[in-house]
Amino acid sequence: MDIKWDKILITGDPLILGSQIAIVLTMVGIVVGLTYFKKWKYLWSEWLTSVDHKRIGIMYIIMGVLMFFRGGVDGLMMKAQTAVPENTFLDAQHYNEVFTTHGVIMILFMAMPMLIGIINIAMPLQIGARDVAFPQLNLLSFWLTFAGAMLFNLSFVVGGSPDAGWTSYFPLAGKEFTPGIGNNFYMVALQIAGIGTLMSGINFIVTIMKMRAPGMKLMRMPMFSWTTLITSLIIVIAFPIFTVALLLGTMDRIFGTHFFTVADGGLDMLWANLFWLWGHPEVYIVILPAFGIYSEVVATFSKKRLYGYTSMVMAIVVISALSMLVWVHHFYTMGVGPAVNSVFSITTMAIAVPTGIKMFNWLFTMRKGRIEFTAPMMWTLAFIPTFLIGGVTGVMLGMAAADFQYHNTLFLVAHFHYTLIPGVVYAVFAALYYWWPKVFGFKLNERIGKWHFWLFNIGFNLTFFPMFFLGLQGAARRMYTYSEESGLWPLYALSAVGAIFLAAGFAALCYNIYWSIRYEKRTTENDPWGTARTLEWATATPVPHYNFAVVPEVTDVDAYWEMKKNKDNFALDPNKIKPIHMPSNSGLPVYMGAAFLIAGFFLVFEWIPLAAISAFLIFAGMIKRSFEYDDGYYVPVEEIIEKERTWRGDSKWKAK
């Protein structure tokens, strides 16, 4: 066995050494803190093993925020490096690693966990369910995503980071050109996280198909739940392709096969095709739930029903279908010829049609509405023009002939940041502000929220708008430096200044969370915004672990709005309360996450016998699960009555 002890710890780089020390200190700090405050048991039994969809959602979001920080620091390092010409802050190799991990972490370990976390919190409540269909599987999804993220982040200090871009194109990503183990981390960590995501997708589909409240037909389902359904569908269709691509990439790198190699018949462009067959739908996996969030927010704060509900549903269905038919537009320059390029050009531009329908529907929802400028609404309002810029430049890039000019320049980088940041990050912020009081029983502060909003928005536009022009002037993406004579310096510097504002905006969000936890006014009002429309606002704040004492009957798209109009429906009759069946917590998903992490780690280091042995840890967990016959437990009626009576008061209580 060829143990690469010398490759385990990265040495000799002051930046990485500093991080290594910081990581060790943080870990020691966490352990000491938990022990000192005697929180181990609480953490284990209330959070790490909890199958409550709301708590799983919160854990996803915490992970997303941490990864946002990590990915953000990567971004700042890139901006610092390119702020002045011929800079030596990062060398070429280090820059390669930083843009690779920035991309992977932002897409797969920030955007995905954030959105899946928000889905976990809001979707079961919106459809009037008590939990998802498979609560323990849900927790397993989280731990696999977490294990994947940890393994991937480990690469930074142990073994070396992947450096072939987030697209990891072969043959560059192959053994021949990147002999280190960095890209093994990419293949294995994403595989583990991907299994978790696939299971989430299946879980959400079954939940939505089978567990909606009585009366909630599909066409009465809130928009966010609709987008969750379609996103889950795309996950189930697209992720297996990535599973195969990563498997083949792993085989090429570790077992010497010839799928994507240059020699012995391998076909490097096969990777690009497989990657984007997953990668393009992946873009819609993250953007559709965001569209759903905006739809909820815009209706709530315009105090109007969402305009064109049916066309909204049709639009996301059409987008999901088209998302599978555009992958070649990522490599028009591959050389498949004008005929093929034209087809993909047309499908690409066609996506602008359903997206445009959605844009107009949001605008028409606001028309003649009484708009309230709360934090979630402001993010929604900012999304529309910025995303439009992203969309229009997308159509420019979609024209195959023109794309030969923009291809691989910063114009493209600016474009996809203009789609993904307003399209996902703004939505995540809107969702955090919007659902925060429902989950925690207090709002995030509006005043600090405005600081967060303006700093982030100014920073975002300042960072990425100059990059369109840099791209048009010929600045290629992924270049670690440039010459002074190129004349690119002023725009690069402007962009770097913007990044400082972006970082300040993120800091304002973190400060807002801290400030609001300590000082913000607590509420038990079930509808803290006062104008909410969907079912999640019909139960207590913070939501009890059983969600609804009695599952409500739904007669309209805006189920809770209808209840408010007809107050009688909302009062609870205690005679209708029955014991509620709930699933038990489980430590098995934590174990499975650890087992995958260990097996994955050995596979990354190509210690095959050890990896094979630790695979049995995974099988042992599966066997344990097979023999588990835990029927859960019942929440007694008395407990429910007590809880419901406390928050409802007399006005919403129909005592008989």
Add this chain to the structure above:
Amino acid sequence: MESKMINHSVPTEYQSEQGKLNILGFWIFIAAEIILFATLFAVYGVLHKRTSDGPTGEEIFVIKDVVIQTMLLLTSSFTAGLVIHEMRRGNVRGLITWLIITLALGGGFLYMEINEFIHYVHAGAGIQTSAFTSSLLTLLGTHGAHVTLGIFWAIMVIIQLLQRGITPITASKVHIWGIYWHFLDVVWIFIFTFVYVGGLI
């Protein structure tokens, strides 16, 4: 979740609420598996003529052995159908007997497949030889790994059947395993058609 709710008007495996959810969830998982194998087939379709210096399919395929493998697996799909039949009749012994016969047939298939791989390696068609052999052995290997998992899975289900008999929960486990086993058979039919028969044309 609500496994206590029992509906006696439907087959045993659909009687518990959780069993019903599990079966639907597994069908969706099968959809994902179809995409997974479809991708592997597409990869094979792209790479199967790229043999480099290695042998071609015609040179290494032993069609007689493949036909025997096919017969074993198709028969096992039939006996897997009898498993469900016996389960619906409430006959635990018949159910377990047919399950064991199914597994024996699956085991025979695996034995032949391993021999086939050994034959390929001896014929100079290892997984590192060419793009063709890489994609062939990965496609076959993924299917074989699924069959192996299915065998161990069924053994777990048999133990639970011996412990608990046919209950709504064990019945849904047998049913789900049945879906999986039939699915592997369908994949094999495609492998047989496109890889072996297609390779000989």
